Amino acid sequence: MGKNPEGAKMNDTPSGTPVSAVKDQVRVRMAPSPTGYLHIGGARTALFNWLFAKHHNGKFILRIDDTDTARSTDESMHEIYDALRWLGINWDEQYVQSERRNIYNRYVTQLIHSDNAYFCYCTPEELEDIRAQARADKQPRSYDRRCRHLTSEDLDRFIVVEDRRPTIRIKMPDTPIPVEDLVLGSRNIDPETLEDEVIVRSNGMPNYNLTSIIDDAEMQITHVIRGTEHLNNTPKQIAIANALGLKVPQFAHIPLVLDSSGRKMSKRHHGDLVAVNRYREQGYLPEAVLNFVVRLGWSYDDKQEIFSVDELIEKFDLERVGKSGSVFDIKKLEWLNSHYINQLSISARTDAVIPFWQAEGLINSTERRDWLEDIVEAVGERLTTLQDILPQTRYFFTDEFEYEPKAVKKWWGGSEEKREKTSEMLTNLLQILEEVPSFDIETVETAIWKYTDENDIKRVAAMQALRIALTGTSFGPSLFDIVALLGRDEVLKRIPKAIEHL
């Protein structure tokens, strides 16, 4: 029993869905559990699946694996939808496992009837002891399958006397299970190492290994693309499918996304550092995140790093997915992000940046659009993230800023007499700017250069001193752009204020 159940000959699932209806069409799925936000590894899994589907003109299915009722929440379900939508990963069909319990129940009944599953009355405490013992004995399995052979006295005691609520376990076969993997290759799994997995909890809720493979069959999934953390589940799921006579999808296990010390990125250890939403909030563009994440484990050739979504769809291929884990390198993400930001037209970039100004309370809807665009243009290629717009431009909207201490020390001077000199210079510059006939870039530039050159002052010194006076910082767009954008009144107001501060 167990190794080749009669059911294995069936072509159709018990629910009667004809497999032939979508024969040959690629169908893949992403099956997140809604126990938190979508994390970066999940986004990559989703992307690989989605690209694979798009490449083959297939369907991408979103399946919420929420059989862990204790941990699943509606909120995180919606967060996952949100994150996927933001990334532009759309799905063709959607299922929620907790709504499909009848389906799983039918299969469980089938497994019991065909003697491929059995009730297990062990308590968690007993299981822990069994596990400890197995470990001490260096056993390959941690459950000894004792409930496979229960006497009627045992059952009497468990059910009648002690009123135990049983779990249901699958009977693993005693023949090797061949596992084929599109990324990792083929191998045979020794049945001695296979656990009689719990497939239904004592509260009646089915478990992942059962629901996953049932749904893959029910939904006619052709390829299961998922992280290698699921590699050890694969033979178990295949065994369940075989016992049920279900068609087994092809598997492709993709390597893990690792942190800088080589460990798997996880919510548990990395907090919101791995949350897709965090990157959204910080001003990363979805194209950048997609482009970054796809190159974690996948490559096209030795020439191309930048891929548009259309190109990815065209070029993505499981054969070019590597086998080893990839470290998440934020620097590379930043590089890609600035690339994609710079790619945006000034108008689009302004649109992208406006929410960040608004969130900071720097602008409201009455702000002049062309002025904002001029600011964005002046900032130029200085944005790594959209959020960088704040330190780069805050001073355009308010004169309530700190004079950056380090900059002050360097350019205004650390000593009394140096400050005096700076004060004098700013006073002169103020006078020049007051007298300048017009406030356009060229006029101002000519006037200031004339002043520095005639007085043998280094251009850098004058400009940086002035920059701090106007912006509080030592970095940023061309100062002449800033002067023009700030306007005469504001400039002539800020310089005296700075002199005062000196």
Next chain:
RNA sequence: GCCGCUAUCGUCUAGGGGUUAGGACGGAUGGUUCUCAGCCAUCAAACCGGGGUUCGAAUCCCCGUAGCGGUACCA
């Protein structure tokens, strides 16, 4: 403990029986410039170890080692 997977610059990777082992990010240096960013130029930086097979191994095989993943009534 047990089971499994993996191994090319710091990182992402290309390549693969004979190559100066290629690219990108990051780093360093120089140039441009009012600063920063950018841009341009240059540089440093790798085939885990040991055995085989072979005329020849980073590449194929074996063995180690290391790292990682799993080992739940999570997914």
